[in-house]
Amino acid sequence: MAFPHSPRSGPTAVPNPLRRLTLDDLRRRTSIKWRAHPEDVLPLWVAEMDVPLAEPVVRALTEAVALGDTGYPVGEEYADALGDFTARRWGWRPGAGHTAIVPDVMLGVVEVLKLVTGPGDAVVVNPPVYPPFYPFVEHLGRRIVEAPLGEDHRLDPDALDSAFARATAGGRPAAYLLCSPHNPTGTVHTRAELERVAELAEAYGIRVVADEIHAPLVLPGAEHVPYLSVRGSANGFSLMSASKAWNLAGLKAALAVAGPEAAGDLARMPEEVSHGPSHLGVIAHSAALRHGGEWLDALLAGLDENRRLLAGLLARHLPGVRYRAPQGTYLAWLDCRALGLGDDPAAVFLERGRVALNPGPDFGTGGAGHVRLNLATSPEVLTEAVRRMAAAL
Known part of the structure; x- marks a missing residue:
C-alpha cells in the first residue's frame, strides 16, 4: 500500500522512538496500559505509546524538579x-x-x-x-x-x-x-x-x-x-x-x-x-x-513504517480482517466481522491470544465486530501481537 511523499518524512537525526524500549523496560511502567492486564498479555489498547520521552521534555522536567x-x-x-x-x-x-x-x-x-x-x-x-x-x-x-x-x-x-x-x-x-x-x-x-x-x-x-x-x-x-x-x-x-x-x-x-x-x-x-x-x-x-519537532518527525516516520508493517502482517496472518491504513493517529480500526467472532472480537483475542485491544462496540454505532489496535509500539511487539491474534483463531 503506497502513500505519497510528505516533506516531513525524510531522514531525521533522532532515532525512531518506537525502537528504543524493550518489553522488559515497558513492563516496569505503572500506568494503566501496563497494569490493567496480567504480564502475559500484550497491551495494544489504551492510547499510550511505547516510547521514551523526547529529550527536550526530559530536560525541562528535570530542571523544574531540580529547582x-x-x-x-x-x-x-x-x-x-x-x-x-x-x-x-x-x-x-x-x-x-x-x-x-x-x-x-x-x-x-x-x-x-x-x-x-x-x-x-x-x-x-x-x-x-x-x-x-x-x-x-x-x-x-x-x-x-x-x-x-x-x-x-x-x-x-x-x-x-x-x-x-x-x-x-x-x-x-x-x-x-x-x-x-x-x-x-x-x-x-x-x-x-x-x-x-x-x-x-x-x-x-x-x-x-x-x-x-x-x-x-x-x-x-x-x-x-x-x-x-x-x-x-x-x-x-x-x-x-x-x-x-x-x-x-x-x-x-x-x-x-x-x-x-x-x-x-x-x-x-x-x-x-x-x-x-x-x-x-x-x-x-x-x-x-x-x-520536540525532530522527535515528532522521527515518531511519525516510525508510525508510517508500523502502519505498513501491520498491513503486511494482516495480509499474511489474518487475511479475513479488513484494514484501511490510518492517515493520522497511531490507531488502527480493524473490521473482524468476517472472522465470525461476534460483536466483540477483542474478548476472543484477549482470552485466546493474550492480546488486549479496544472492543469495537464501545465506539458506538458501527463498532460491532471491530477492534481498535494501538500500533505505537515496536515492530517486534506488533509482529508478535498479530501472530497471537492469528493463533487465537
Missing part, C-alpha cells in the same frame, strides 16, 4: 508555544487572547459545551468514535445524536444534515463534537469536508467543538487542517494538547481555542477551570511544542 518548581501554573507560555507550533506546521495561529487553559481535552470539551448548550440540548457525534464522548456528554446532561461515518470512514454530509436537523428540532441550541483527526479510524478530514461542516453548522445554528488532540499525528500523505482555519468556522472552538503526540497523558494540560466570533463565549469560562492543569504539565507540553 523545586512544582507550584501552580501561570502565564501564556503554553498558548504562545502552541501558536508557534501551529504556525510552523499548518500555517495558522490562534487569535491573540482566544485561548484558555483547561485540565485536559475532554474536561475542556465539557466546559465549552457548558458555554454553548444547556441541559437536555443535543450534541452530535460521528460514530464509531472515541468512547468517552458518550459518558462525558451524557453526564453533563446533554443528549447524543449520532451522524455515523460513511463506509469509507469519512464524514457523511447527508448524515450530518439529518442529525443537525434532529438536534435543533424545536429551536433548541445544539453542538457538534468533531473528532479531527478521527479516532478510531485515523481519517484526516480535508479542507473541503471541514468547509462543508461549517456551512451546515451555520445553516442550523450549531456550534462546532473540534477535538484536535491527535492533530500533530498526521502521517505522510495527508495534512491536518485546523478546523478554525476554514471558511465559516469563526464561531467554533478547538481543543488542543501536546499530550497524545508526545505521550504526556500523565502530565495534565490542554488549551481551548475560540474562533473570532466565539471569543466572547470563551471569556465566560469560569476562572476556576484554569486551576486544573498541572504546572509540570504546562512545562512539559510547552517544551514539546517548542523543541
Whole structure:
C-alpha cells in the first residue's frame, strides 16, 4: 500500500522512538496500559505509546524538579508555544487572547459545551468514535445524536444534515463534537469536508467543538487542517494538547481555542477551570511544542513504517480482517466481522491470544465486530501481537 511523499518524512537525526524500549523496560511502567492486564498479555489498547520521552521534555522536567518548581501554573507560555507550533506546521495561529487553559481535552470539551448548550440540548457525534464522548456528554446532561461515518470512514454530509436537523428540532441550541483527526479510524478530514461542516453548522445554528488532540499525528500523505482555519468556522472552538503526540497523558494540560466570533463565549469560562492543569504539565507540553519537532518527525516516520508493517502482517496472518491504513493517529480500526467472532472480537483475542485491544462496540454505532489496535509500539511487539491474534483463531 503506497502513500505519497510528505516533506516531513525524510531522514531525521533522532532515532525512531518506537525502537528504543524493550518489553522488559515497558513492563516496569505503572500506568494503566501496563497494569490493567496480567504480564502475559500484550497491551495494544489504551492510547499510550511505547516510547521514551523526547529529550527536550526530559530536560525541562528535570530542571523544574531540580529547582523545586512544582507550584501552580501561570502565564501564556503554553498558548504562545502552541501558536508557534501551529504556525510552523499548518500555517495558522490562534487569535491573540482566544485561548484558555483547561485540565485536559475532554474536561475542556465539557466546559465549552457548558458555554454553548444547556441541559437536555443535543450534541452530535460521528460514530464509531472515541468512547468517552458518550459518558462525558451524557453526564453533563446533554443528549447524543449520532451522524455515523460513511463506509469509507469519512464524514457523511447527508448524515450530518439529518442529525443537525434532529438536534435543533424545536429551536433548541445544539453542538457538534468533531473528532479531527478521527479516532478510531485515523481519517484526516480535508479542507473541503471541514468547509462543508461549517456551512451546515451555520445553516442550523450549531456550534462546532473540534477535538484536535491527535492533530500533530498526521502521517505522510495527508495534512491536518485546523478546523478554525476554514471558511465559516469563526464561531467554533478547538481543543488542543501536546499530550497524545508526545505521550504526556500523565502530565495534565490542554488549551481551548475560540474562533473570532466565539471569543466572547470563551471569556465566560469560569476562572476556576484554569486551576486544573498541572504546572509540570504546562512545562512539559510547552517544551514539546517548542523543541520536540525532530522527535515528532522521527515518531511519525516510525508510525508510517508500523502502519505498513501491520498491513503486511494482516495480509499474511489474518487475511479475513479488513484494514484501511490510518492517515493520522497511531490507531488502527480493524473490521473482524468476517472472522465470525461476534460483536466483540477483542474478548476472543484477549482470552485466546493474550492480546488486549479496544472492543469495537464501545465506539458506538458501527463498532460491532471491530477492534481498535494501538500500533505505537515496536515492530517486534506488533509482529508478535498479530501472530497471537492469528493463533487465537
